[in-house]
Amino acid sequence: MPHKFSTIAFDADDTLWENEAFFRLTQDRFAQLLVDYTDPDTLAARLLAAERRNLGHYGFGIKGFVLSMIETAIEVTDEKVPATVIKELIDAGQDMLRHPIHLLDGVTETIEKLASDYDILMITKGDLLDQERKLAQSGLGDKFDGIEIVSAKDCATYRNIFTHRQIDPNSAMMVGNSMKSDVIAPIQAGAWGVFVPHNLTWAIEHAAPPVGHARFHELENLFGLPDLIHTLST
Structure with a gap:
């Protein structure tokens, strides 16, 4: 469907x-x-x-x-x-x-392609000042409809974000390289999780993928995200 x-x-x-x-x-x-x-x-x-x-x-x-x-x-x-x-x-x-910011391949193109049809959020964890610095240097700040910098990304965090932004979790998709924070936690909160692996990931972020879960998907890179969303939406 x-x-x-x-x-x-x-x-x-x-x-x-x-x-x-x-x-x-x-x-x-x-x-x-x-x-x-x-x-x-x-x-x-x-x-x-x-x-x-x-x-x-x-x-x-x-x-x-x-x-x-x-x-x-x-x-x-x-x-x-x-x-x-x-x-x-x-x-x-x-x-x-x-250290200067190095954007990954496909980031700007993907966000710009999706921005006209969806609300685009950035949800990241870490030190507030450092994350704000990286966002400012990235040149991406004006491409997001909302920014959330949190101390941790677990199920409760996502539920709080969805509640205060009045987002139906089932209509939200989280995209990231951490199986634990960007895929499993949002799925537990009722959203969709898309895993885009990076060749280097901190050991603390490792977790077993929720293989077979209807709201779990994996992409090789961000270039494939618009097509995935289109496929799921039609």
């Missing part, structure tokens, strides 16, 4: 623009700084554990990542980490916050 959509929402990081690649580069730099204390695999596992512990304190984003690196450095060096290493980690975080 044809389905009527009113709202198409997009994730930001690694859906609209590159993000995880800069975290990986900084993590490589982190490993080099601590090579005399532990091997890269062990360090990566300790860092990921720290990030998981700290999500409730710092939320998502660069600042929490830097604080988790500092905490991990203190742990793996038995509190002997040199001040020069701490300074380098802070500098690395500031470099990340200054």
Whole structure:
């Protein structure tokens, strides 16, 4: 049966623009700084554990990542980490916050093609100032009918967004690269979830796909989104 959509929402990081690649580069730099204390695999596992512990304190984003690196450095060096290493980690975080935005392929064309027929939202999580900076630098700000920057993207978050924007969840589609935050959570809230994989995705965002669910779809890239919506709507 044809389905009527009113709202198409997009994730930001690694859906609209590159993000995880800069975290990986900084993590490589982190490993080099601590090579005399532990091997890269062990360090990566300790860092990921720290990030998981700290999500409730710092939320998502660069600042929490830097604080988790500092905490991990203190742990793996038995509190002997040199001040020069701490300074380098802070500098690395500031470099990340200054990094220019690189839009992914198909972003502008896809949004512009859909904008005349649907309300277009951006729903992203992370540090408010950093996400606002990236949106401003992206040049996409005026292409959205609404912007939601939230501390987490779970079922309750999506339900709150749909309620205060007076959106019928069944008429809303969320598009993103995180199976956990951009697909499963909106589907749990009654919306549709479209997975557009990125070659780099943070381990905390991994989840098993809801294979066989009627409101789950997967695309190779954003170029295929208008055709998917058209197919579902006719």
